[in-house]
Amino acid sequence: MKGGSGAVLNKSMEKNYEGSFHIVGGDFSRAGEASTELKSILQSLGIEKEIVRRASIATFEAEMNIIIYATAGILRYVITPEEIRIIAEDMGPGIEDIELAMQEGYSTAPEWVREMGWGSGMGLPNMKKNSDEFYIDSVVGEGTRVEMVIRRQIFSEGRSNDH
Protein backbone atom coordinates (compact mmCIF):
# COMPACT_ATOMS: atom_id res chain seq x y z
CA MET A 1 0.00 0.00 0.00
CA LYS A 2 1.22 3.46 -0.82
CA GLY A 3 -0.56 6.25 0.92
CA GLY A 4 -1.39 9.87 0.55
CA SER A 5 0.55 10.51 -2.66
CA GLY A 6 0.83 14.15 -3.52
CA ALA A 7 -1.19 15.51 -0.64
CA VAL A 8 0.33 18.36 1.31
CA LEU A 9 -1.89 18.95 4.28
CA ASN A 10 -2.77 22.07 6.13
CA LYS A 11 -5.97 23.22 7.79
CA SER A 12 -6.77 26.08 5.46
CA MET A 13 -8.67 23.85 3.00
CA GLU A 14 -8.34 26.46 0.26
CA LYS A 15 -7.38 23.91 -2.32
CA ASN A 16 -8.17 20.34 -3.23
CA TYR A 17 -6.37 17.33 -1.83
CA GLU A 18 -5.92 14.14 -3.79
CA GLY A 19 -4.25 10.85 -3.13
CA SER A 20 -4.45 7.13 -3.64
CA PHE A 21 -3.80 3.83 -1.95
CA HIS A 22 -2.88 0.56 -3.63
CA ILE A 23 -4.68 -2.38 -2.05
CA VAL A 24 -3.52 -5.99 -2.33
CA GLY A 25 -6.25 -8.62 -2.43
CA GLY A 26 -6.29 -11.19 0.38
CA ASP A 27 -3.93 -9.21 2.63
CA PHE A 28 -5.98 -9.24 5.83
CA SER A 29 -3.02 -8.29 8.01
CA ARG A 30 -3.11 -4.76 6.58
CA ALA A 31 -6.86 -4.56 6.07
CA GLY A 32 -8.15 -1.13 7.03
CA GLU A 33 -4.81 0.69 6.95
CA ALA A 34 -5.77 2.78 3.91
CA SER A 35 -9.10 3.81 5.44
CA THR A 36 -7.42 4.63 8.74
CA GLU A 37 -4.90 6.84 6.95
CA LEU A 38 -7.65 8.62 5.01
CA LYS A 39 -9.52 9.16 8.29
CA SER A 40 -6.40 10.80 9.76
CA ILE A 41 -6.11 13.05 6.70
CA LEU A 42 -9.77 14.11 6.99
CA GLN A 43 -9.34 14.79 10.70
CA SER A 44 -6.18 16.82 10.08
CA LEU A 45 -8.16 19.01 7.67
CA GLY A 46 -10.58 19.84 10.46
CA ILE A 47 -13.56 18.23 8.72
CA GLU A 48 -16.67 17.79 10.87
CA LYS A 49 -16.68 14.56 12.94
CA GLU A 50 -19.84 12.96 11.53
CA ILE A 51 -18.69 13.61 7.94
CA VAL A 52 -15.32 12.00 8.75
CA ARG A 53 -17.11 9.01 10.26
CA ARG A 54 -19.35 8.49 7.21
CA ALA A 55 -16.45 8.84 4.75
CA SER A 56 -14.27 6.49 6.81
CA ILE A 57 -16.95 3.80 7.05
CA ALA A 58 -17.73 3.97 3.31
CA THR A 59 -14.00 3.78 2.48
CA PHE A 60 -13.39 0.92 4.91
CA GLU A 61 -16.16 -1.19 3.33
CA ALA A 62 -14.76 -0.46 -0.14
CA GLU A 63 -11.26 -1.40 1.01
CA MET A 64 -12.52 -4.64 2.56
CA ASN A 65 -14.34 -5.59 -0.64
CA ILE A 66 -11.10 -5.25 -2.61
CA ILE A 67 -9.23 -7.34 -0.02
CA ILE A 68 -11.94 -10.01 0.12
CA TYR A 69 -12.82 -10.37 -3.55
CA ALA A 70 -10.16 -8.85 -5.83
CA THR A 71 -6.57 -9.54 -6.82
CA ALA A 72 -5.71 -5.88 -6.40
CA GLY A 73 -7.30 -2.49 -6.45
CA ILE A 74 -6.81 1.20 -6.01
CA LEU A 75 -8.60 3.60 -3.67
CA ARG A 76 -8.47 7.24 -4.75
CA TYR A 77 -9.75 10.26 -2.91
CA VAL A 78 -10.37 13.88 -3.80
CA ILE A 79 -11.17 16.30 -0.99
CA THR A 80 -12.56 19.70 -1.92
CA PRO A 81 -14.15 22.38 0.27
CA GLU A 82 -17.55 21.01 -0.90
CA GLU A 83 -17.17 17.23 -0.85
CA ILE A 84 -15.14 14.09 -0.29
CA ARG A 85 -15.05 11.85 -3.37
CA ILE A 86 -13.82 8.25 -3.03
CA ILE A 87 -13.25 6.00 -6.02
CA ALA A 88 -12.53 2.30 -5.54
CA GLU A 89 -11.48 0.32 -8.61
CA ASP A 90 -10.45 -3.30 -8.54
CA MET A 91 -9.24 -6.13 -10.70
CA GLY A 92 -11.66 -8.70 -9.41
CA PRO A 93 -14.33 -11.16 -10.48
CA GLY A 94 -16.92 -8.44 -11.04
CA ILE A 95 -20.54 -8.53 -9.88
CA GLU A 96 -23.03 -10.50 -11.94
CA ASP A 97 -26.21 -9.00 -10.51
CA ILE A 98 -25.64 -5.58 -8.95
CA GLU A 99 -29.26 -5.24 -7.79
CA LEU A 100 -28.94 -8.52 -5.86
CA ALA A 101 -25.54 -7.54 -4.45
CA MET A 102 -27.04 -4.28 -3.14
CA GLN A 103 -29.55 -6.21 -1.01
CA GLU A 104 -28.71 -6.32 2.69
CA GLY A 105 -27.53 -9.78 3.68
CA TYR A 106 -26.67 -11.05 0.21
CA SER A 107 -23.08 -12.24 0.08
CA THR A 108 -20.85 -14.51 -1.97
CA ALA A 109 -17.99 -14.37 0.53
CA PRO A 110 -16.30 -17.69 1.38
CA GLU A 111 -16.40 -19.17 4.88
CA TRP A 112 -12.86 -18.08 5.85
CA VAL A 113 -13.81 -14.47 5.23
CA ARG A 114 -16.88 -14.83 7.46
CA GLU A 115 -14.66 -16.23 10.22
CA MET A 116 -12.73 -12.96 10.05
CA GLY A 117 -15.95 -11.07 10.81
CA TRP A 118 -16.67 -10.00 7.23
CA GLY A 119 -18.81 -11.12 4.31
CA SER A 120 -22.22 -10.61 5.94
CA GLY A 121 -23.67 -8.89 2.89
CA MET A 122 -23.75 -5.40 4.37
CA GLY A 123 -20.76 -3.87 2.58
CA LEU A 124 -22.35 -2.32 -0.50
CA PRO A 125 -25.54 -1.23 1.35
CA ASN A 126 -23.31 0.38 3.99
CA MET A 127 -21.31 2.27 1.36
CA LYS A 128 -24.56 3.56 -0.13
CA LYS A 129 -26.00 4.44 3.29
CA ASN A 130 -23.02 6.62 4.16
CA SER A 131 -22.77 8.35 0.77
CA ASP A 132 -24.74 11.27 -0.65
CA GLU A 133 -24.06 9.95 -4.14
CA PHE A 134 -23.24 6.34 -4.92
CA TYR A 135 -22.33 4.89 -8.31
CA ILE A 136 -21.36 1.31 -9.08
CA ASP A 137 -20.24 -0.24 -12.34
CA SER A 138 -19.02 -3.79 -12.77
CA VAL A 139 -17.90 -6.09 -15.56
CA VAL A 140 -17.81 -9.81 -14.83
CA GLY A 141 -14.28 -11.13 -15.21
CA GLU A 142 -12.73 -7.67 -15.24
CA GLY A 143 -13.58 -5.76 -12.09
CA THR A 144 -15.73 -3.31 -10.22
CA ARG A 145 -15.69 0.47 -9.86
CA VAL A 146 -17.45 2.25 -7.02
CA GLU A 147 -17.62 6.03 -6.74
CA MET A 148 -18.94 7.70 -3.60
CA VAL A 149 -19.49 11.35 -2.78
CA ILE A 150 -19.94 12.59 0.77
CA ARG A 151 -20.96 16.25 0.82
CA ARG A 152 -19.43 18.35 3.56
CA GLN A 153 -22.60 20.28 4.34
CA ILE A 154 -24.15 18.49 7.30
CA PHE A 155 -27.76 19.00 6.29
CA SER A 156 -27.47 17.87 2.68
CA GLU A 157 -30.50 16.81 0.70
CA GLY A 158 -31.18 13.62 -1.23
CA ARG A 159 -28.74 11.10 0.22
CA SER A 160 -27.99 7.84 -1.54
CA ASN A 161 -28.97 8.59 -5.11
CA ASP A 162 -28.68 5.41 -7.09
CA HIS A 163 -27.19 5.48 -10.53
Place this chain on the structure above:
Amino acid sequence: MTVGEIIKNLEAMVITKFLPDETEIDWACATDLMSEVLYYSRDSSVLITGLTKQQAIRTADIADIRVVVFTRGKEPDTPTIELANEKEITLLITPFSMFTACGILYERGLRCCPE
Protein backbone atom coordinates in the same frame (compact mmCIF):
# COMPACT_ATOMS: atom_id res chain seq x y z
CA MET B 1 -23.36 3.75 32.00
CA THR B 2 -19.77 4.69 32.72
CA VAL B 3 -16.62 2.85 31.64
CA GLY B 4 -15.96 2.05 35.32
CA GLU B 5 -19.42 0.51 35.70
CA ILE B 6 -18.93 -1.60 32.55
CA ILE B 7 -15.63 -2.92 33.95
CA LYS B 8 -17.23 -3.69 37.34
CA ASN B 9 -20.46 -5.20 36.01
CA LEU B 10 -18.68 -7.44 33.51
CA GLU B 11 -15.93 -8.39 36.01
CA ALA B 12 -13.63 -7.40 33.20
CA MET B 13 -9.88 -7.68 32.93
CA VAL B 14 -8.48 -4.39 31.65
CA ILE B 15 -5.98 -4.94 28.82
CA THR B 16 -5.63 -1.34 27.68
CA LYS B 17 -7.29 1.75 29.11
CA PHE B 18 -7.39 5.27 27.74
CA LEU B 19 -10.68 6.57 29.14
CA PRO B 20 -11.30 7.70 32.70
CA ASP B 21 -13.73 5.51 34.70
CA GLU B 22 -16.37 8.26 34.68
CA THR B 23 -16.59 8.47 30.86
CA GLU B 24 -20.22 7.92 29.83
CA ILE B 25 -20.99 5.20 27.27
CA ASP B 26 -24.44 5.73 25.75
CA TRP B 27 -25.04 2.61 23.66
CA ALA B 28 -23.96 -0.99 23.13
CA CYS B 29 -23.32 -2.91 19.92
CA ALA B 30 -22.93 -6.69 20.28
CA THR B 31 -21.93 -8.70 17.24
CA ASP B 32 -19.14 -10.67 15.57
CA LEU B 33 -20.00 -9.16 12.19
CA MET B 34 -17.88 -6.11 11.51
CA SER B 35 -20.18 -4.66 8.85
CA GLU B 36 -22.98 -4.66 11.42
CA VAL B 37 -20.78 -2.57 13.69
CA LEU B 38 -20.19 -0.12 10.86
CA TYR B 39 -23.86 -0.11 9.84
CA TYR B 40 -25.64 0.21 13.18
CA SER B 41 -23.22 1.60 15.76
CA ARG B 42 -23.03 5.15 17.06
CA ASP B 43 -20.02 6.87 18.48
CA SER B 44 -19.94 6.71 22.27
CA SER B 45 -20.82 2.99 22.05
CA VAL B 46 -19.20 -0.06 23.56
CA LEU B 47 -18.53 -2.95 21.17
CA ILE B 48 -19.11 -6.41 22.69
CA THR B 49 -17.69 -9.14 20.48
CA GLY B 50 -16.24 -12.62 20.36
CA LEU B 51 -14.03 -11.67 17.42
CA THR B 52 -10.71 -11.21 19.18
CA LYS B 53 -8.77 -10.15 16.11
CA GLN B 54 -7.21 -6.93 14.84
CA GLN B 55 -10.29 -6.47 12.64
CA ALA B 56 -12.42 -5.74 15.70
CA ILE B 57 -10.07 -2.96 16.84
CA ARG B 58 -9.72 -1.53 13.33
CA THR B 59 -13.50 -1.52 12.88
CA ALA B 60 -14.08 0.11 16.27
CA ASP B 61 -11.56 2.83 15.41
CA ILE B 62 -13.20 3.60 12.05
CA ALA B 63 -16.64 3.74 13.75
CA ASP B 64 -15.37 6.05 16.56
CA ILE B 65 -15.97 3.35 19.20
CA ARG B 66 -13.52 3.80 22.09
CA VAL B 67 -14.35 0.71 24.24
CA VAL B 68 -14.21 -2.93 23.10
CA VAL B 69 -15.12 -5.95 25.23
CA PHE B 70 -14.03 -9.46 24.26
CA THR B 71 -16.32 -12.16 25.63
CA ARG B 72 -15.82 -15.64 27.16
CA GLY B 73 -12.38 -14.70 28.51
CA LYS B 74 -10.81 -14.94 25.07
CA GLU B 75 -7.42 -13.28 25.06
CA PRO B 76 -6.29 -11.41 21.94
CA ASP B 77 -2.86 -11.87 20.36
CA THR B 78 -0.08 -9.31 20.76
CA PRO B 79 -0.66 -7.47 17.43
CA THR B 80 -4.31 -6.91 18.45
CA ILE B 81 -3.28 -5.44 21.81
CA GLU B 82 -0.63 -3.30 20.10
CA LEU B 83 -3.25 -1.96 17.68
CA ALA B 84 -5.59 -1.13 20.57
CA ASN B 85 -2.74 0.79 22.20
CA GLU B 86 -1.90 2.59 18.98
CA LYS B 87 -5.52 3.59 18.38
CA GLU B 88 -6.07 4.42 22.06
CA ILE B 89 -8.96 1.99 22.38
CA THR B 90 -9.88 0.70 25.82
CA LEU B 91 -9.83 -3.10 25.58
CA LEU B 92 -11.55 -5.30 28.16
CA ILE B 93 -12.00 -9.05 28.57
CA THR B 94 -15.07 -10.40 30.35
CA PRO B 95 -15.36 -14.03 31.49
CA PHE B 96 -19.07 -13.97 30.52
CA SER B 97 -20.56 -15.16 27.24
CA MET B 98 -21.88 -12.52 24.86
CA PHE B 99 -25.46 -13.38 25.86
CA THR B 100 -24.77 -13.02 29.57
CA ALA B 101 -22.62 -9.89 29.15
CA CYS B 102 -25.42 -8.24 27.16
CA GLY B 103 -27.99 -9.35 29.73
CA ILE B 104 -26.00 -7.84 32.60
CA LEU B 105 -25.53 -4.50 30.85
CA TYR B 106 -29.16 -4.40 29.65
CA GLU B 107 -30.44 -5.11 33.14
CA ARG B 108 -28.42 -2.14 34.41
CA GLY B 109 -29.87 0.20 31.81
CA LEU B 110 -27.55 0.11 28.77
CA ARG B 111 -29.39 -0.19 25.46
CA CYS B 112 -28.70 -1.23 21.86
CA CYS B 113 -27.60 1.46 19.36
CA PRO B 114 -30.80 2.86 17.83
CA GLU B 115 -31.27 2.01 14.13
